[in-house]
Amino acid sequence: xxxxxxxxxxxxxxxxxxxxxxxxGGSLVLTILFxxxxxxxxxxxxxxxxxANRLGNGALALAVNLLRSVPFIILLIVxxxxxxxxxxxxxxxxxxxxxxxxxxxxxxxxxxxTALRGVDRNTVEAVQAMGATTRDLVxxxxxxxxxxxxxxxxxxxxxxxxSFTAMAGVVGAGGLGDLAIRFGYQRFQTDVMVVxxxxxxxxxxxxxxxxxxxxxxxxxx
Amino acid sequence: MIRLDGVTKRFAGGAVxxxxxxxxxxxxxVFGIIGRSGAGKSTLIRMLNGLERPSAGQVLVDxxxxxxxxxAALRTLRRRVGMIFQQFGLLGSRxxxxxxxxxxxxxxxxxxxxxxxxxxxxxxxxxSDHGAKYPAQLSGGQKQRVGIARALATGPDIxxxxxxTSALDPETTRDVLAxxxxxxxxxxxxxxxxxxxxxxxxxxxxxxxxxHAGRVVEQGAVADIFLxxxxxxxxxxxxxxxxxxxxxxxxxxxxVVRWTCHGDTIGQPVLTMVARETGxxxxxxDGRIGRLRDERYGQLTLGLSGGDTDAAIAAxxxxxxxxx
Ligand SMILES: Nc1ncnc2c1ncn2[C@@H]1O[C@H](COP(=O)(O)OP(=O)(O)O)[C@@H](O)[C@H]1O
Ligand SMILES: [Mg+2]
Numbered sequence: 001x002x003x004x005x006x007x008x009x010x011x012x013x014x015x016x017x018x019x020x021x022x023x024x025g026g027s028l029v030l031t032i033l034f035x036x037x038x039x040x041x042x043x044x045x046x047x048x049x050x051x052a053n054r055l056g057n058g059a060l061a062l063a064v065n066l067l068r069s070v071p072f073i074i075l076l077i078v079x080x081x082x083x084x085x086x087x088x089x090x091x092x093x094x095x096x097x098x099x100x101x102x103x104x105x106x107x108x109x110x111x112x113x114t115a116l117r118g119v120d121r122n123t124v125e126a127v128q129a130m131g132a133t134t135r136d137l138v139x140x141x142x143x144x145x146x147x148x149x150x151x152x153x154x155x156x157x158x159x160x161x162x163s164f165t166a167m168a169g170v171v172g173a174g175g176l177g178d179l180a181i182r183f184g185y186q187r188f189q190t191d192v193m194v195v196x197x198x199x200x201x202x203x204x205x206x207x208x209x210x211x212x213x214x215x216x217x218x219x220x221x
Numbered sequence: 222m223i224r225l226d227g228v229t230k231r232f233a234g235g236a237v238x239x240x241x242x243x244x245x246x247x248x249x250x251v252f253g254i255i256g257r258s259g260a261g262k263s264t265l266i267r268m269l270n271g272l273e274r275p276s277a278g279q280v281l282v283d284x285x286x287x288x289x290x291x292x293a294a295l296r297t298l299r300r301r302v303g304m305i306f307q308q309f310g311l312l313g314s315r316x317x318x319x320x321x322x323x324x325x326x327x328x329x330x331x332x333x334x335x336x337x338x339x340x341x342x343x344x345x346x347x348x349s350d351h352g353a354k355y356p357a358q359l360s361g362g363q364k365q366r367v368g369i370a371r372a373l374a375t376g377p378d379i380x381x382x383x384x385x386t387s388a389l390d391p392e393t394t395r396d397v398l399a400x401x402x403x404x405x406x407x408x409x410x411x412x413x414x415x416x417x418x419x420x421x422x423x424x425x426x427x428x429x430x431x432x433h434a435g436r437v438v439e440q441g442a443v444a445d446i447f448l449x450x451x452x453x454x455x456x457x458x459x460x461x462x463x464x465x466x467x468x469x470x471x472x473x474x475x476x477v478v479r480w481t482c483h484g485d486t487i488g489q490p491v492l493t494m495v496a497r498e499t500g501x502x503x504x505x506x507d508g509r510i511g512r513l514r515d516e517r518y519g520q521l522t523l524g525l526s527g528g529d530t531d532a533a534i535a536a537x538x539x540x541x542x543x544x545x
Binding site: 001122123124126127129131132133140144145218220 | 272295296297299300303304306307308310311313314323324326327328334335355357368371374375381440
């Protein structure tokens with residue numbers, strides 16, 4: 001047993017944890033900020049909805065599908081120039097956030113669109129029939145009605161972001177994934193690998209539990 | 222109050238849901254539209270609050286052509302035209318009281334006025350104790366009452382009902398229809414009601430239009446349409462619902478007539494009086510006694526033989542309407 005955990009520098013682990021949490025927090029907030037309106041737009045421009053528009057919907061869908069079809073590891077690399085332009089560096093937590101958001105926002109937008117599609121068609125019509133503006137329809141009816149689905153979508157997206165942050169480690173973002181690869185994989189320090197994976201698992205479990213609890217609280221009756 | 226003129230609706234893809242429809246609904250009446258599933262009933266009623274736009278023709282609601290209104294004018298119109306739905310369309314994330322308050326909030330009414338109005342509306346539909354519940358905790362009939370309270374919130378003059386009772390059991394249907402009839406009487410609400418259930422029309426409507434494959438094949442007073450339908454489509458529809466006698470009595474040796482009477486005549490011994498007077502014998506071949514809205518009616522298919530059948534038919538004509 002004496003060899004176990006001997007390689008581990010706990011300060012590195014703590015720093016990596018903070019980096020991962022910062023990347024996750026920052027990118028999740030921005031993903032929701034960009035993904036939610038995109039998801040709403042995807043829904044509202046689809047056939048039969050208030051802004052039904054074949055061309056607009058087709059363009060949005062194409063952009064979303066394009067971003068979603070690029071493997072994240074490729075996105076990380078091709079985005080380097082844009083990232084440098086945006087945040088001044090492609091390294092560290094700041095450098096990881098733009099590709100994380102670009103990778104996750106289209107995914108989240110699709111999930112939001114699906115959640116909105118789940119809102120009872122009759123409810124949408126009833127709200128329109130009472131003379132609501134599109135703004136009232138979205139803010140006061142669609143989003144509240146779809147909120148459990150949107151929170152579930154954010155939960156799934158957050159979990160996906162955890163694995164994206166690990167991959168971002170490859171291009172110098174830091175965090176737990178970076179630690180796992182540099183020490184655990186490349187230097188055969190299995191104990192570092194085990195600890196980082198355990199911490200990532202803990203994080204994913206925590207996110208899922210929090211999300212599930214929120215959804216349960218939001219579902220009425 | 223409502224006038225449709227030459228209204229045609231062609232959907233993208235070519236389906237013609239309405240074909241040259243003309244209708245008039247008078248202020249304060251309950252107007253029914255019946256027809257099979259797919260006849261175009263929902264498309265028609267949705268024209269009246271601009272949820273659907275006609276491909277051709279005019280939809281006039283209180284003088285305004287719905288199809289030409291801009292968004293703001295359409296929203297104003299919609300506050301004067303309430304609508305209820307088969308599947309209720311309630312907001313599951315909001316309480317009953319908040320559902321009823323929703324159109325008021327959207328119309329910009331302050332919170333204080335809103336609470337008072339909601340209390341009044343919930344009392345009106347008999348749900349005063351249920352304001353804090355969520356829709357999922359209510360029965361179907363209660364949900365539709367919430368739908369009605371919500372539709373009435375902005376004080377409309379017109380109420381549109383799209384199969385409003387079709388998801389309810391017969392007893393609840395009767396209660397909800399009674400409520401709708403009360404609203405018509407107490408608030409002078411003009412009501413357009415579409416349904417595939419003949420009982421609904423019989424219970425609450427003043428006039429009715431029969432829609433078949435996008436065309437109005439017949440319209441008129443409910444008694445006329447139900448007791449003396451002219452169009453083949455109407456007869457078929459009524460026969461399926463067990464309303465109308467279509468059996469063939471050719472094998473009967475005497476004369477066969479249909480006799481229809483209303484109101485107080487139902488309580489009188491008309492047949493025996495006529496039989497004594499004219500010496501004719503009556504066989505009752507078919508018939509029903511029922512109610513159209515608040516009036517009782519009877520319709521009998523009679524076989525006459527012996528005595529003076531012409532005099533008997535003339536005598537029957539004094540108490541009701543005789544048709545072949
Ligand atoms: N949005 C739509 N797009 C294409 N066809 C439609 C649409 N809505 C209704 N229809 C068609 O129009 C016809 C009438 O439909 P509807 O008015 O719903 O009938 P009803 O309410 O009498 O059952 C049907 O054949 C239906 O398939
Ligand atoms: Mg319908």
